Amino acid sequence: MNGLPPALAAGLAMLPDGTFAGKTVMVTGGGTGLGLAMGREFARLGGRIAIASRSEEHRAKGVAAIRAEGGIAEGIALDVRDADQVALAFDTVEERLGPVEVLINNAAGNFPVRAEKLSPNGWRAVVDIVLTGTFLCSKAFAARRVARGESGAILNILATYVDGGAPGHAHSAAAKAGVRNLTESLAIEWAPDGIRVNALAPGLFPHDDHAPAMRSRRPDGYEAEKTRIPAGRVGKTQELGWAATYLCSPYAAFVTGHMFVIDGGDRLNRSIRNPEFEPIRDQLPD
Ligand SMILES: CCCCCCCCC/C=C/C(=O)SCCNC(=O)CCNC(=O)[C@H](O)C(C)(C)COP(=O)(O)OP(=O)(O)OC[C@H]1O[C@@H](n2cnc3c(N)ncnc32)[C@H](O)[C@@H]1OP(=O)(O)O
Numbered sequence: 001m002n003g004l005p006p007a008l009a010a011g012l013a014m015l016p017d018g019t020f021a022g023k024t025v026m027v028t029g030g031g032t033g034l035g036l037a038m039g040r041e042f043a044r045l046g047g048r049i050a051i052a053s054r055s056e057e058h059r060a061k062g063v064a065a066i067r068a069e070g071g072i073a074e075g076i077a078l079d080v081r082d083a084d085q086v087a088l089a090f091d092t093v094e095e096r097l098g099p100v101e102v103l104i105n106n107a108a109g110n111f112p113v114r115a116e117k118l119s120p121n122g123w124r125a126v127v128d129i130v131l132t133g134t135f136l137c138s139k140a141f142a143a144r145r146v147a148r149g150e151s152g153a154i155l156n157i158l159a160t161y162v163d164g165g166a167p168g169h170a171h172s173a174a175a176k177a178g179v180r181n182l183t184e185s186l187a188i189e190w191a192p193d194g195i196r197v198n199a200l201a202p203g204l205f206p207h208d209d210h211a212p213a214m215r216s217r218r219p220d221g222y223e224a225e226k227t228r229i230p231a232g233r234v235g236k237t238q239e240l241g242w243a244a245t246y247l248c249s250p251y252a253a254f255v256t257g258h259m260f261v262i263d264g265g266d267r268l269n270r271s272i273r274n275p276e277f278e279p280i281r282d283q284l285p286d
């Protein structure tokens with residue numbers, strides 16, 4: 001399990017070429033990090049990618065990365081917390097790329113903070129982006145799919161701390177746990193309409209786009225983390241792309257309401273080695 005698959009080095013897609021040809025895929029927060037990695041994988045398989053987020057700089061970076069690989073991408077201004085902006089974003093994507101057939105609810109806010117120091121606004125910001133934003137985008141998506149009488153797929157990006165919580169992440173973990181439950185409700189409700197709703201729970205996937213607050217505070221970065229994770233390494237972002245494209249593809253037509261965990265066994269908490277231990281509370285900002 002420790003070795004990287006050769007296909008990763010070769011930059012290969014997992015599914016057949018053209019699996020998403022002619023389909024429009026909206027990725028919220030798709031200009032950076034994991035969202036961009038997933039968008040690149042959908043684009044490799046022929047999908048037309050709408051990168052929807054607040055920052056023009058992030059959107060432009062994501063669009064350029066996908067176009068540089070020969071893919072089709074457009075940037076769409078969106079704050080997922082605002083229902084009017086969500087409606088406008090779906091309309092704009094439809095004009096530019098065609099109706100959205102796949103929605104990746106990837107946008108998130110998070111900053112590690114001791115819960116007793118988290119302000120009401122800080123709590124609201126994270127819960128609104130993660131939980132309310134996922135609901136608003138899912139609702140707008142499904143309303144359009146149902147009106148057209150056409151099927152679709154939604155993928156909600158969680159985090160493995162939906163089970164068990166995490167010190168310093170009370171706001172994010174609670175919001176993500178809410179999204180997990182929402183995934184299940186919507187999967188049942190929209191299954192008769194041909195809309196599948198699944199979730200992808202990543203473990204640790206460090207990347208260069210992370211905001212300073214989200215970077216490891218340890219001088220050795222993620223080296224110690226690697227010894228804690230049973231697989232002996234952190235995740236590679238393209239691995240999420242493979243999982244996301246599978247879950248939204250016709251090969252997963254009978255999969256809905258599922259949470260797919262991709263974490264190298266981290267959540268099982270069975271360390272095969274014993275790293276130097278530093279309590280997570282002690283790693284949080286003062
Ligand atoms: C460790 C290793 C991990 C290792 C990595 C572990 C990975 C764990 C899994 C990862 C999960 C993720 O979600 S990773 C995704 C992370 N990406 C992001 O967060 C990018 C987007 N984030 C943002 O835009 C901002 O951070 C966020 C605050 C959420 C939203 O921005 P807004 O402009 O809407 O809000 P603001 O007005 O700036 O702030 C709203 C309130 O939040 C407070 N606030 C903002 N930042 C704060 C902070 N660092 N500490 C305390 N409080 C903060 C402000 O003071 C405000 O409260 P008042 O002063 O009271 O008004």
Ligand SMILES: NC(=O)C1=CN([C@@H]2O[C@H](COP(=O)(O)OP(=O)(O)OC[C@H]3O[C@@H](n4cnc5c(N)ncnc54)[C@H](OP(=O)(O)O)[C@@H]3O)[C@@H](O)[C@H]2O)C=CC1
Binds near residue numbers: 030159207
């Ligand atoms: N990296 C990791 O190890 C892990 C990540 N995750 C999850 O993966 C997903 C991606 O995280 P990651 O790539 O690491 O982090 P990033 O910070 O790189 O990505 C977050 C994205 O969300 C967008 N965003 C934030 N707020 C809003 C908003 N209100 N409206 C629209 N877009 C918004 C940002 O774009 P902009 O600023 O342009 O709005 C940004 O592109 C998240 O759901 C996260 O919780 C889960 C577990 C581990």
